Amino acid sequence: MAIRDIIIIPDKRLRLKSEAVTAVDKPLRTLVDDMFETMYAAPGIGLAAIQIGVAQRVVIMDLAKKDDPPEPQVFINPEVIGASAEKSTYEEGCLSIPEYYEEVERPSAVKVKYLDLDGKPQEIEASGLLATCLQHEIDHTNGVLFIDYISKLKRDMVMKKFKKAAKKGEPVKPLSEDKEPSHHIG
Numbered sequence: 665m666a667i668r669d670i671i672i673i674p675d676k677r678l679r680l681k682s683e684a685v686t687a688v689d690k691p692l693r694t695l696v697d698d699m700f701e702t703m704y705a706a707p708g709i710g711l712a713a714i715q716i717g718v719a720q721r722v723v724i725m726d727l728a729k730k731d732d733p734p735e736p737q738v739f740i741n742p743e744v745i746g747a748s749a750e751k752s753t754y755e756e757g758c759l760s761i762p763e764y765y766e767e768v769e770r771p772s773a774v775k776v777k778y779l780d781l782d783g784k785p786q787e788i789e790a791s792g793l794l795a796t797c798l799q800h801e802i803d804h805t806n807g808v809l810f811i812d813y814i815s816k817l818k819r820d821m822v823m824k825k826f827k828k829a830a831k832k833g834e835p836v837k838p839l840s841e842d843k844e845p846s847h848h849i850g
């Protein structure tokens with residue numbers, strides 16, 4: 665097992681459409697193991713393979729509450745095959761856009777088909793946080809980020825901040841701490 669580096673914006677790989685998994689084999693299980701170790705270390709509640717630079721349609725998740733037993737879930741080649749008309753709003757974050765959080769509206773419930781770790785086709789009807797997280801992760805497999813759903817003004821601000829930090833090779837501070845010092849008052 666190994667913790668892998670999580671790539672962050674503006675890394676262009678986050679915009680790739682990942683390739684379908686063709687074999688649920690040993691190397692895939694190793695990838696999944698590494699993804700869990702990476703996600704738990706971050707920590708996060710979900711992870712798509714592209715976030716560690718692997719453009720394969722693999723998503724993992726663990727929505728267990730802190731201090732409850734772990735509930736690892738794996739979705740291979742996940743696909744939304746149905747969505748409710750009803751929407752719900754959730755404050756989302758992303759390990760590839762560290763420390764930025766914004767409300768996103770998505771269908772409240774979705775039906776998703778996928779393969780399990782035995783390569784067996786499965787379907788799940790998800791609501792609540794699972795529905796939000798599945799949509800967030802499936803978006804990653806298609807090169808879509810949650811900032812694509814916020815206003816252009818906010819998105820441009822976030823991208824600018826991360827581009828600047830990437831150029832300087834600096835860690836990115838939360839936007840709340842990003843106020844420029846005043847030049848006129850002591």
Ligand code: GNR
Nearest residue numbers: 708709710711756757758759800
């Ligand atoms: O850890 C994560 N938390 C989260 C919160 C609200 C909606 C989606 C997520 S997923 C995110 C981890 C991540 O970036 N997955 O791609």
Ligand code: NI
Nearest residue numbers: 757758759760
């Ligand atoms: Ni994410």
